[in-house]
Amino acid sequence: MSESGLVATTWQKLRTGDLGVLPVAVVLVLIGLVFQVLNPHFLSADNLVNLTQQSAATGVIALGVVLTLHVGQIDLSVGAVSGLAAAVVAVGSVQLGWPLWLAVLAALAVGVLVGSIYAALHTRLAVPSFVFTLAGLLVITGLQMRVLGPTGSVNLPFEWWLVRFCQTAFLAPATSWAIVALVVAGYAAGRATDRIRRVRAELPVAPLWEVVARVVALAALLSVVVAYLGTNRGVGAVFALFVGLVALTDLLLRRTRWGRSVRAVGGDAEAARKAGVPVRRVFVSAFVACSTLAALGGVLAVGRLAAANQGSGAGDTNLTAIAAAVIGGTSLFGGRGSAWSALVGILVVQSISTGLTLLNLDQSARLVVTGLVLAVAVTIDALQRRAREA
Amino acid sequence: MTVVDGPVLALRGVSKSYGAARALVDVDLQVHAHEVVAVIGDNGAGKSTLVGALTGALVPDEGEVLVDGSPVTLSDPSVARGLGIAAVFQDLALCANLDVVENLYLGHEAQRGLLLDEVTMEKHAWELLNQLAARVPSVRVPVAALSGGQRQAVAIARSLLGEPRVIVLDEPTAALGLRQTAEFLTLVERLRERGHGVLLTSHSLADVQAVADRIVVLRLGRTNGEFDAARTSYEELLAAVTGIQR
Ligand SMILES: Nc1ncnc2c1ncn2[C@@H]1O[C@H](COP(=O)(O)OP(=O)(O)OP(=O)(O)O)[C@@H](O)[C@H]1O
Numbered sequence: 001m002s003e004s005g006l007v008a009t010t011w012q013k014l015r016t017g018d019l020g021v022l023p024v025a026v027v028l029v030l031i032g033l034v035f036q037v038l039n040p041h042f043l044s045a046d047n048l049v050n051l052t053q054q055s056a057a058t059g060v061i062a063l064g065v066v067l068t069l070h071v072g073q074i075d076l077s078v079g080a081v082s083g084l085a086a087a088v089v090a091v092g093s094v095q096l097g098w099p100l101w102l103a104v105l106a107a108l109a110v111g112v113l114v115g116s117i118y119a120a121l122h123t124r125l126a127v128p129s130f131v132f133t134l135a136g137l138l139v140i141t142g143l144q145m146r147v148l149g150p151t152g153s154v155n156l157p158f159e160w161w162l163v164r165f166c167q168t169a170f171l172a173p174a175t176s177w178a179i180v181a182l183v184v185a186g187y188a189a190g191r192a193t194d195r196i197r198r199v200r201a202e203l204p205v206a207p208l209w210e211v212v213a214r215v216v217a218l219a220a221l222l223s224v225v226v227a228y229l230g231t232n233r234g235v236g237a238v239f240a241l242f243v244g245l246v247a248l249t250d251l252l253l254r255r256t257r258w259g260r261s262v263r264a265v266g267g268d269a270e271a272a273r274k275a276g277v278p279v280r281r282v283f284v285s286a287f288v289a290c291s292t293l294a295a296l297g298g299v300l301a302v303g304r305l306a307a308a309n310q311g312s313g314a315g316d317t318n319l320t321a322i323a324a325a326v327i328g329g330t331s332l333f334g335g336r337g338s339a340w341s342a343l344v345g346i347l348v349v350q351s352i353s354t355g356l357t358l359l360n361l362d363q364s365a366r367l368v369v370t371g372l373v374l375a376v377a378v379t380i381d382a383l384q385r386r387a388r389e390a
Numbered sequence: 391m392t393v394v395d396g397p398v399l400a401l402r403g404v405s406k407s408y409g410a411a412r413a414l415v416d417v418d419l420q421v422h423a424h425e426v427v428a429v430i431g432d433n434g435a436g437k438s439t440l441v442g443a444l445t446g447a448l449v450p451d452e453g454e455v456l457v458d459g460s461p462v463t464l465s466d467p468s469v470a471r472g473l474g475i476a477a478v479f480q481d482l483a484l485c486a487n488l489d490v491v492e493n494l495y496l497g498h499e500a501q502r503g504l505l506l507d508e509v510t511m512e513k514h515a516w517e518l519l520n521q522l523a524a525r526v527p528s529v530r531v532p533v534a535a536l537s538g539g540q541r542q543a544v545a546i547a548r549s550l551l552g553e554p555r556v557i558v559l560d561e562p563t564a565a566l567g568l569r570q571t572a573e574f575l576t577l578v579e580r581l582r583e584r585g586h587g588v589l590l591t592s593h594s595l596a597d598v599q600a601v602a603d604r605i606v607v608l609r610l611g612r613t614n615g616e617f618d619a620a621r622t623s624y625e626e627l628l629a630a631v632t633g634i635q636r
């Protein structure tokens with residue numbers, strides 16, 4: 001392909017959104033560089049470790065939002081669900097004396113229950129999801145207040161495993177490097193077998209250098225991250241859990257029957273039904289997964305703050321999680337996006353927040369800037385949709 | 391394929407209304423193995439509704455759907471598919487955001503272990519499309535990027551997957567070019583030779599006369615005569631479709 005041809009195809013892919021999360025990842029790097037110029041502490045290993053640790057809980061919630069957006073729906077109550085889950089963990093374990101694991105399970109069960117109710121409302125009564133999840137937001141916030149009781153705040157002891165896991169647990173360097181080696185080897189093996197099978201089946205294959213380049217790029221990216229964060233405290237356990245969940249969701253979305261049904265239903269639910277996709281079950285799985293991930297995000301937040309209060313999961317968390325999913329490039333129109341948009345999106349939002357804080361700007365600046373970025377992301381989403389239809 | 395006398399797929403006394411609009415009224419219909427049945431009728435005659443009732447896309451208000459002579463409830467297209475009835479809908483029922491291979495195998499994906507087997511699916515996709523002489527630039531482009539005729543070819547190819555016993559096609563040639571229509575009609579004949587039952591609806595009396603064994607005319611939701619394709623003239627069919635007696 002000639003150089004101008006390459007530029008033209010890349011531009012076309014950019015216009016239609018076929019480059020996936022890549023453009024947003026570039027934006028993330030640019031944001032990092034800008035803040036680094038404004039404040040030399042921004043790209044320090046210490047700050048980046050903090051940034052990753054702060055992203056995990058809300059990132060997990062954003063991952064759930066990515067799933068509902070994929071089926072063309074939205075859950076506006078994820079923040080409230082995370083807050084209720086946090087309250088259940090804290091009140092259950094501290095005030096009622098349940099074992100901590102039981103309190104965590106109960107919190108996740110709350111997520112499953114809420115998601116099931118939403119799914120039933122959507123599939124049986126065909127109520128639009130933004131309406132009943134908005135109602136759910138109010139109801140669940142009320143329940144959260146009720147669970148927390150008159151004091152409105154419950155603290156967790158610092159020595160509990162959940163708190164240690166979310167605050168002070170980091171992967172040992174050997175573990176981090178072992179994971180990097182395994183992931184790169186697994187990726188390379190997957191690509192190689194795929195290529196061999198395609199050659200045998202006489203199907204077109206990507207040039208070998210492209211495969212090698214991808215593997216090298218992945219190895220380089222992971223190594224740089226692990227090495228750089230390793231100069232400080234390393235990769236946090238909770239961040240590793242988040243990235244692991246994103247990778248797993250990505251695999252499920254792209255390489256399994258379930259993932260394909262999810263994208264089909266998000267693209268055209270009626271066509272998917274006629275093609276034999278169990279549309280109801282797909283909606284149920286998406287709503288339940290979303291609320292359960294929201295609850296898990298609440299559990300991680302309670303560990304990170306070592307406390308649950310009435311502010312847990314309120315306003316901020318909700319909007320940040322939904323904004324992150326959209327900023328990361330998952331379409332509001334359904335059927336398009338990537339699990340990785342939860343990771344890239346939350347890192348963008350968190351970088352803006354941390355960067356502005358380092359510049360001594362307050363909450364108000366943070367809200368305005370994040371809001372503007374979200375507006376840009378939604379506009380791009382709409383323009384890309386139009387470009388695809390043209 | 392088991393050889394059964396009598397129809398593989400049949401409707402008995404089927405009616406369907408949309409509010410006050412009566413789309414089908416007391417319709418009887420049979421499709422045998424080794425047979426091509428054409429259903430013709432004007433716009434709004436009830437052809438698509440009939441196809442829906444045969445393929446589980448909608449459930450009739452009254453009457454029965456019979457498979458091998460026994461009544462079945464086709465609550466969903468996947469149920470019909472499980473009984474060996476494949477469909478090409480007038481709206482094609484393709485997901486524009488998925489690529490050709492993904493659409494062909496939607497709901498019936500090939501797997502290797504727990505993961506999808508893209509290689510097998512892609513290979514087979516080319517074979518299916520070649521049967522129809524369908525030209526698509528790549529089987530990995532989203533269906534949104536295909537022309538109307540290419541999309542129709544994809545929808546037809548999808549109905550051939552998994553050797554269904556009866557294939558029901560709603561206006562399959564409406565968007566096809568001359569060559570693709572010819573290939574399609576040959577394919578229909580091949581399907582009949584292989585023992586499939588085929589039911590198709592059409593506006594093109596020429597296509598219908600070329601390929602059908604029996605022609606059923608629908609008019610305002612009722613059957614308005616059944617004709618032997620070999621012994622019926624264009625004028626007779628036209629009169630039955632329009633209801634104008636000469
Ligand atoms: N979803 C619906 N809601 C209300 N009325 C409907 C619906 N679908 C079909 N109808 C009505 O039922 C009648 C039969 O429609 P149908 O789509 O079966 O006709 P058709 O023979 O397929 O027409 P065409 O040749 O235009 O495809 C029409 O009068 C139509 O207006």
Ligand SMILES: [Mg+2]
Pocket residue numbers: 437438439480560
């Ligand atoms: Mg029709």
